Amino acid sequence: EDQVTQSPEALRLQEGESSSLNCSYTVSGLRGLFWYRQDPGKGPEFLFTLYSAGEEKEKERLKATLTKKESFLHITAPKPEDSATYLCAVQAGPPNFGNEKLTFGTGTRLTIIP
Amino acid sequence: GAVVSQHPSRVICKSGTSVKIECRSLDFQATTMFWYRQFPKKSLMLMATSNEGSKATYEQGVEKDKFLINHASLTLSTLTVTSAHPEDSSFYICSAGPINEKLFFGSGTQLSVL
Numbered sequence: 001e002d003q004v005t006q007s008p009e010a011l012r013l014q015e016g017e018s019s020s021l022n023c024s025y026t027v028s029g030l031r032g033l034f035w036y037r038q039d040p041g042k043g044p045e046f047l048f049t050l051y052s053a054g055e056e057k058e059k060e061r062l063k064a065t066l067t068k069k070e071s072f073l074h075i076t077a078p079k080p081e082d083s084a085t086y087l088c089a090v091q092a093g094p095p096n097f098g099n100e101k102l103t104f105g106t107g108t109r110l111t112i113i114p
Numbered sequence: 115g116a117v118v119s120q121h122p123s124r125v126i127c128k129s130g131t132s133v134k135i136e137c138r139s140l141d142f143q144a145t146t147m148f149w150y151r152q153f154p155k156k157s158l159m160l161m162a163t164s165n166e167g168s169k170a171t172y173e174q175g176v177e178k179d180k181f182l183i184n185h186a187s188l189t190l191s192t193l194t195v196t197s198a199h200p201e202d203s204s205f206y207i208c209s210a211g212p213i214n215e216k217l218f219f220g221s222g223t224q225l226s227v228l
Contacts (some may be wrong), residue, residue: 031215041222043209043219044207
């Protein structure tokens with residue numbers, strides 16, 4: 001069974017204070033690791049997809065990296081508007097039709113204090 | 115990015131009534147749609163995979179007769195919570211895709227059963 005664990009559960013940072021969120025995974029046949037941002041009462045918003053160990057992707061103050069066991073979401077000089085829950089999800093198994101489901105971690109609630 | 119529209123965003127109903135939630139892909143055709151359930155401060159739990167023109171595939175522990183899913187066209191899937199009870203109160207989110215292996219999410223429906 002695919003497992004995804006995120007840490008920390010919650011993180012409070014001062015504005016401008018850089019940090020990293022962790023996503024550890026145990027899957028059989030990783031096809032992709034996804035990062036989403038979720039604001040309260042809203043659906044997840046796509047951020048990144050990583051496919052292979054060593055891959056990195058950046059978007060504004062966010063940078064996602066991937067190893068064979070975990071992924072990190074680095075946030076550099078965060079601003080209050082970066083406050084949200086960040087979700088990690090994996091897609092695994094053979095690329096069969098209809099097998100695109102995602103298994104999510106429990107998320108990290110990030111709060112950036114002005 | 116692709117747009118997934120979900121309605122209603124919030125519904126309050128009496129115990130014993132049925133509630134229908136719609137999920138539409140607005141600018142793409144979705145052969146597969148997914149329905150998730152999310153409890154407060156918890157992650158998304160996959161309920162079922164909906165494939166256009168065929169029966170939905172439910173995850174273990176999800177009652178088929180309680181949560182009816184219909185995917186009648188390439189742009190519309192519906193989730194009907196039948197004979198809703200307070201324990202069915204939750205945040206329900208649909209997703210559609212894939213587009214370049216990405217899944218896009220609706221804005222969610224907060225169901226409150228009195």
